[in-house]
Structure formats: structure tokens, C-alpha cells
Amino acid sequence: MSEQTDPAPGGDGTGGDWRPSREAVIDLLGLLALGELLAFERMAVDARLAPDLGRRARLGEAAVGEIRNYRLLADRLSALGVDPAEAMAPFQEAFRTFDAKTSPRDWLEALVKVYVGDAVGDDFFRAVAPKLESEDRALIERVLEEGSAAGLAADEIRAAVESDPAAAGRLSLWARRLIGEGINRALAVSAAHESLTGLISGDGGSVDELLRTLTRAHQERMRAVGLNN
Amino acid sequence: MSEQTDPAPGGDGTGGDWRPSREAVIDLLGLLALGELLAFERMAVDARLAPDLGRRARLGEAAVGEIRNYRLLADRLSALGVDPAEAMAPFQEAFRTFDAKTSPRDWLEALVKVYVGDAVGDDFFRAVAPKLESEDRALIERVLEEGSAAGLAADEIRAAVESDPAAAGRLSLWARRLIGEGINRALAVSAAHESLTGLISGDGGSVDELLRTLTRAHQERMRAVGLNN
Numbered sequence: 001m002s003e004q005t006d007p008a009p010g011g012d013g014t015g016g017d018w019r020p021s022r023e024a025v026i027d028l029l030g031l032l033a034l035g036e037l038l039a040f041e042r043m044a045v046d047a048r049l050a051p052d053l054g055r056r057a058r059l060g061e062a063a064v065g066e067i068r069n070y071r072l073l074a075d076r077l078s079a080l081g082v083d084p085a086e087a088m089a090p091f092q093e094a095f096r097t098f099d100a101k102t103s104p105r106d107w108l109e110a111l112v113k114v115y116v117g118d119a120v121g122d123d124f125f126r127a128v129a130p131k132l133e134s135e136d137r138a139l140i141e142r143v144l145e146e147g148s149a150a151g152l153a154a155d156e157i158r159a160a161v162e163s164d165p166a167a168a169g170r171l172s173l174w175a176r177r178l179i180g181e182g183i184n185r186a187l188a189v190s191a192a193h194e195s196l197t198g199l200i201s202g203d204g205g206s207v208d209e210l211l212r213t214l215t216r217a218h219q220e221r222m223r224a225v226g227l228n229n
Numbered sequence: 230m231s232e233q234t235d236p237a238p239g240g241d242g243t244g245g246d247w248r249p250s251r252e253a254v255i256d257l258l259g260l261l262a263l264g265e266l267l268a269f270e271r272m273a274v275d276a277r278l279a280p281d282l283g284r285r286a287r288l289g290e291a292a293v294g295e296i297r298n299y300r301l302l303a304d305r306l307s308a309l310g311v312d313p314a315e316a317m318a319p320f321q322e323a324f325r326t327f328d329a330k331t332s333p334r335d336w337l338e339a340l341v342k343v344y345v346g347d348a349v350g351d352d353f354f355r356a357v358a359p360k361l362e363s364e365d366r367a368l369i370e371r372v373l374e375e376g377s378a379a380g381l382a383a384d385e386i387r388a389a390v391e392s393d394p395a396a397a398g399r400l401s402l403w404a405r406r407l408i409g410e411g412i413n414r415a416l417a418v419s420a421a422h423e424s425l426t427g428l429i430s431g432d433g434g435s436v437d438e439l440l441r442t443l444t445r446a447h448q449e450r451m452r453a454v455g456l457n458n
Contacts, residue, residue, distance in 0.1 A: 037286050044273030044292070053321070054314035057266050057303065060296050063273070067289050074286065085283035092282070 020131055024199035026080060028128060029136070030087030031189070031196070032143075033073035035121060037088070038095050040066035042117075043149065046110035055107075055156075059114070062149035069143045076139050090193070094185045101181050108160050112171050115153035115225065116178045116218065122148060123217050127210055131199050154225050161226035172227040179218055183211055249360055253428035255309060257357060258365070259316030260418070260425070261372075262302035264350060266317070267324050269295035271346075272378065275339035284336075284385075288343070291378035298372045305368050319422070323414045330410050337389050341400050344382035344454065345407045345447065351377060352446050356439055360428050383454050390455035401456040408447055412440055 020028075043063035050056035074084035104110040122144060129140040161168045190197045190207045200207050219229045249257075272292035279285035303313035333339040351373060358369040390397045419426045419436045429436050448458045 034282070037282070037289065040289055041273050041276060044270050044289075047270060052314055053263070053266070053317050054312070057296075057299060057313070060266065060269055060273075061300065064293055064296060067286075067293060070286060071290065083283070084286070085281055088282050 018202055019133065020199045020202065021195060022080075024195040024202075025132065025136060026077065026082050026087050027090070027193055027195045028132075028199060029073050029077050029080075030082075030084070030089075031091045032125070033070055033077065033084055034088035034091050034095060036066045036070040036073060036143075038099070039063070039117060039121070040070060042099065043114060046104055046113070049104065049107040049110045051107055058152060059110075059149070062114075062152050065146040065149065069146050072139060072142055076136070091189060094189045098181055098185045102178050108157065108167060108171055109174050111153040111156050112175050112227075113178060115150050115157060115221070116175055116182075118148055118150040118153070119221050120179075120182065120214055120218055122150075123214050124210075127213065128200065131202065157225045157227070168226055168228070172222065172229070175218075175222055175227055176229070179215060183215070186211060247431055248362065249428045249431065250424060251309075253424040253431075254361065254365060255306065255311050255316050256319070256422050256424045257361075257428060258302050258306050258309075259311075259313070259318075260320045261354070262299055262306065262313055263317035263320050263324060265295045265299040265302060265372075267328070268292070268346060268350070269299060271328065272343060275333055275342070278333065278336040278339045280336055287381060288339075288378075291343075291381050294375040294378065298375050301368060301371055305365070320418060323418045327410055327414045331407050337386065337396060337400060338403050340382040340385050341404050341456075342407060344379050344386060344450070345404055345411075347377055347379040347382070348450055349408075349411065349443055349447055351379075352443050353439075356442065357429065360431065386454045386456070397455055397457070401451065401458070404447075404451055404456055405458070408444060412444070415440060 040063045043059055043066065047056045047059040047063070050059060077084045077087050102113060104113050125140050125144055129137050132140065157171065161171065187207070190200070197207055200210055222229055269292045272288055272295065276285045276288040276292070279288060306313045306316050331342060333342050354369050354373055358366050361369065386400065390400065416436070419429070426436055429439055451458055
């Protein structure tokens with residue numbers, strides 16, 4: 001809370017006079033909003049892969065948190081005078097490509113996708129928050145407060161891997177494919193949107209560095225559910 | 230509110246000593262809970278047919294009301310000592326058949342399905358509520374309070390039909406197919422679940438009569454958005 005009256009982004013020793021451009025903030029909020037909207041849809045759709053109605057409903061209910069986050073981000077875009085749909089549109093193709101290449105074939109693959117996507121998403125939110133000014137930082141904190149679906153997925157993955165060790169290899173491979181495709185899409189998005197690259201590197205750091213940090217955290221989480229890298 | 234302390238279902242002149250069986254109430258709550266859960270999923274899935282991200286998000290957000298209703302009904306089943314998944318399972322095949330035969334090919338067909346399904350669902354809730362005892366009646370009232378997705382769909386359908394009169398014929402035909410398949414499924418469910426037939430007819434009325442009432446209301450709603458029967 002020490003940053004609440006600080007108009008400049010915290011930064012890490014590079015001085016407090018750097019500020020993200022309006023364009024970069026809109027791009028970032030559009031990217032995050034679309035990510036939340038599509039995570040909602042994906043979870044609702046993939047819930048159909050559940051082996052029983054109880055789990056199916058639980059994944060659907062977990063999806064609600066994502067669309068709530070979408071609403072928070074969309075409202076902020078509207079407050080900035082931007083149509084959320086317009087801010088999201090530039091990123092639609094990247095997500096479409098990602099989803100087309102990572103369509104889960106069964107319930108466990110769907111859960112790994114939720115687990116990886118949700119956690120990497122949260123890490124990304126945490127990494128970009130310090131680059132933003134106080135109002136947007138507060139928004140990101142609210143988004144991160146929303147109960148994560150990753151916990152639900154992690155418990156199931158861990159139990160599945162324990163009861164069927166052969167599943168670990170298959171799901172580890174699947175997680176590598178998810179993260180590989182995710183990195184490809186992230187690089188394509190950052191190459192096409194200089195404003196975002198500027199935001200990420202403007203206050204110290206780089207897109208490559210961010211991807212390495214996200215990947216490292218991802219690898220630790222994989223081990224936490226009994227998968228390997 | 231006059232019925233709040235009345236332990237017997239209101240009825241309509243047949244006397245107040247008839248009560249639904251526990252089995253019938255569980256069947257009914259299971260049917261309604263599954264209907265809400267699947268309506269949620271269907272809307273989230275069909276949102277992908279939207280012509281733009283703004284409408285896509287609005288349909289996803291409207292779907293949240295359905296899964297909230299699912300939670301209310303599932304909690305009531307749990308309170309009655311029944312696993313919601315078990316109470317829903319007997320009706321899964323009927324919904325699966327219905328959805329397989331009524332998969333929308335475009336955004337307007339998806340909206341007509343939301344409009345018809347949501348409104349017929351609400352009418353069904355209203356029709357069965359008086360058959361229930363006070364606690365379950367109060368639950369149904371809470372379910373009906375949840376903002377309906379039908380309004381959103383109706384506005385879009387009306388606008389589409391006004392701007393393209395040829396759409397009216399196609400969508401009218403589609404709505405007839407939806408209601409025809411719905412009646413088929415309702416008859417199959419009632420034939421397989423005597424408890425439900427008993428609940429519907431136990432206090433006066435019959436399944437046929439209920440279906441006629443629902444169909445009549447449906448036809449009026451069709452006219453309200455510029456479609457014909």
C-alpha cells in the first residue's frame with residue numbers, strides 16, 4: 001500500500017520519471033481483458049470433457065471469476081474512453097491461433113491447460129503491475145484477488161498423476177506444448193505491438209527476461225503437481 | 230407473500246392436503262439444475278458465434294445468471310441430502326439429444342435458442358412453483374429473480390428481423406424446430422419419470438395441459454420479436 005499516492009510507477013532503481021504511454025496501457029488492458037474473456041469461454045466449453053456432472057459444474061463455476069475479471073478490465077477501458085471490443089480486437093488472432101493449436105483432447109489435458117494458463121496469466125499480471133500507475137495497479141490487484149481456478153485444477157492433476165504414473169509423461173509433454181505455444185504467441189504479440197514491448201522494457205527489464213521468469217515459475221508449478229519439464 | 234407460512238402447496242381448488250413426494254421434488258430440482266447448468270454452458274459456447282467481441286462478452290456475462298441459478302438449486306439438493314450430480318444424471322440424455330438436434334448455425338439462431346429456452350424455462354418454473362412447498366417455492370422465486378438473458382436476445386432478434394425481413398421466415402422455422410424438439414424431449418422425460426408427471430398433475434392439471442400453456446406463451450413471445458408461428 002506504500003505506493004498508493006505515488007503517481008509514478010515504482011520501477012526498480014531506474015528512477016521514477018518513466019510512465020507508460022496511454023496507448024501502451026490501452027493495449028495491455030485490451031490484451032488482459034481478452035485473455036480473461038477467452039479463459040471464461042474455454043473453461044465453460046472444456047467443462048464438457050469432465051467425467052461427471054459434479055466436476056463439470058465446478059469448472060463452469062470457476063469460470064465465472066474470469067468473466068468478472070473481464071468486466072473489471074472492460075470497465076476500466078470504458079472509463080479511459082475506449083471501446084473494450086476495439087481494444088481487444090488486435091489480440092484476437094494470437095489467442096485464436098493458440099487455442100487452435102492447444103485444443104485439449106480430454107479432461108486432464110483441459111485441467112492442465114487451466115492450471116498452466118491461469119497461473120502464467122496471474123504471474124504476467126504481477127509482473128506488469130509495477131509498470132502501471134496507481135489506479136491501474138489497483139485494478140490488477142483486484143483481478144488477482146478473484147479466486148483462481150488453478151487450485152481446483154491442481155488438486156485433480158495431482159490425484160490423477162498419483163493414481164496413474166503413466167499420465168505424468170503424457171501431461172508433462174502436453175504442458176510443454178502449451179508453454180511453447182504460449183511463448184510463440186507472446187513473441188508474435190510483442191513483435192506486433194511495440195507499445196507493449198515498450199511498457200515491459202520501459203522501466204527496466206525486457207520481453208525475453210519476462211518470458212524467462214514466467215517459464216521458470218511455470219516449471220516449479222509443474223513439479224508441484226507431479227509433472228516434469 | 231401470503232403463502233409464506235402455508236406448508237401445503239397452494240393448489241387451485243382441489244384442497245390443500247396434496248403434497249409432492251420427496252422423490253418428485255428431487256427429480257424436479259435435478260431437472261431444473263441441469264437445465265440451468267447446460268444453459269450456462271450453451272450460452273458460453275454459442276457466444277463464439279457473435280459477430281463482434283462486445284456482443285460475445287455480453288452473452289457470456291448473461292450466462293453467469295444461469296450458473297448462479299444452478300448453484301441455488303444444487304445447494305437445495307445438497308440440503309435435502311442428495312448429491313446434485315446424481316439428481317441431474319437421469320436427465321442428461323434428454324438434454325444431450327435436444328442440443329444435438331438444435332445446434333445453432335449462426336449468431337441469430339443462437340439468440341433465438343437463448344430467447345426461446347430462457348423464456349420457456351421461466352414459464353415452466355412459474356408453472357411448477359405452486360406445486361411445491363414453501364421453501365422450494367421461495368427457491369424458485371429466487372431463481373426467477375435472476376436477470377433473464379431473454380431480454381438481451383429479444384432486442385437483437387427484433388433489430389435483425391426489422392433490418393432483414395427475410396430473416397423472419399428462417400428464424401420462425403428455427404423457433405418451431407426448437408419448440409418441437411423441446412416438446413418431444415419433455416414428453417420423453419415425463420414418460421420416463423412418473424414422479425414428475427405426478428407432481429405436475431397431482432394438484433390438478435396434466436403434462437399435456439402444461440405443454441399447451443407453455444406453447445401458447447411461446448407463440449405470443451415469437452410475435453413480440455417479429456417472428457411468426
